[in-house]
Amino acid sequence: MLNVKIGAQTEVFADNTELSIKVPRLRLVDVMMELRNHPDYKMDFLVDLTSVDYPENLTVIYHLMSMQHRHQLTVKVEISKENPCWVPSVTAVWKAAQVLEREVFDLMGIIFNDHPDLRRILLADDFVGHPLRKDFVLQPDKNTSQDGGV
């Protein structure tokens, strides 16, 4: 299904019948635009956008779907844990990405370049840290829990 057009540096691999591709972050917006606009793909629907903190890198995962062709694709971007970690925003491709990227920024601390309004969304503005990072350890609440809680 995927032709050469979306990229020389794109790795395609399929496992458990779920097709997924790995894209370098500098080419992400181009690839996504192509996936949305090309009549063969027509990925007009952003199903989900999330991230995982692996020991070796951070991965942003995009689940895409085409309403017309009814096919699905997973796109992954791996970024090293440098400071700050960033990926380009895909809000120009799907508006649905706006809140989902804000959520990833809030909980995982990944910066989405060119996002129109990148603020915390679920946590308070003065919260320190990004809870879904593996180095963010849950602390028992000394005030409410007798036995160590959590």
Added chain:
Amino acid sequence: MQDMCNVLETCEEKGTIRTQEMNINYGPQHPSTHGVYRAVLTLEGEYITKCVNHLGYLHRGMEKLAESRTYTQFIPYNGRLDYLAGMLCEESYVRAVEKLMGITDQIPERAEYIRVIMSELQRIASHLVFYASIALDMAGFTPWTYGFRERDTILDLIEMTAGNRMMPNYMRIGGVAADLPDEFMPALRKLLDIMPKCIDEYHGILTGNEIFQARTKRVAPLSAEKVLDYGLTGPNARASGVDFDLRRDEPYGIYDRFKFNVPTRQTGDSFDRYIVRMEEIVESVKIIEQAMKDIPEGPIIAKVPKLIKPPVGETYSRIEHSKGHLGFYLVSDGSPKPYRTHIYSPSFVNVAVFEEMAVGLHLQDAVVAFASLDIVLGEIDR
């Protein structure tokens, strides 16, 4: 009076009288926000010129909590996602874990049928809360009592099976927790028999009401393009003509065995979002009727290990929840606890469109348009 008019006219000529812009907090503690949702609305007179969502008042860090619990221990948390449709949230989660373990084909038939009956009952209950609350937001108290009447019967059915009305903790990885009690089927039969009459009553008291129609028709319409762009799912998308229902188009479980329609509308205004949900109640009743007829005897849970250790891998699984697609993205590292659990909640994405939808509306129309989106805060804030 004449003097006053003269003064106003002179002021207008000089440009010294202008409508002052006003910022108001809509919520977080207000019944029409259906929870602890807050929007900062900028008003010019009675018209909204800007709307900014503020979420997170109910954030409990569920995704992080899941990482320190086993797969089974996380099931009860799902009832706290969408507390109006706990069964559906649990079903979505257990289906994701089953997919991750690769045992989707081992679920006993009876368990699948029970899941369908429970989920569709819960969908009706959820839509009835929507019906009740959209009426209440327009100060219609009587429809509220009508909607909650049948919802309570449904919650009684859930209680007699699962032991709890709203947080059922009933779905299990590989099946369901308990078999249907003897008194369940007669009670369900009784409910299904009165349902057509009740639906007529709902329409009679609210749908045909002139005030209701004036406040919802052609108010806050959403085009199909906007729906796709904003990623809206469920009844909100179908009201705008996006004809997509996971139960029909990507059938999970045994949904491919049932005959039902997927109601759609074209305009996508508040009225369409309302009527699509009312029609979905009828379709859910149809599905339950078929499931009741075909339900076989047999085991209710597959043989799954006590300690669930899915193989290393990842999966994305979603079901048609009463508010849209509820998806789970699970990553397993082979240990008894998930490496990562991500919950894609439909209301979280659906509520984002309100920022754009509210602009240009009257304040009181925005309240109704917000109610027509049918969001629930437990699921938005997770």
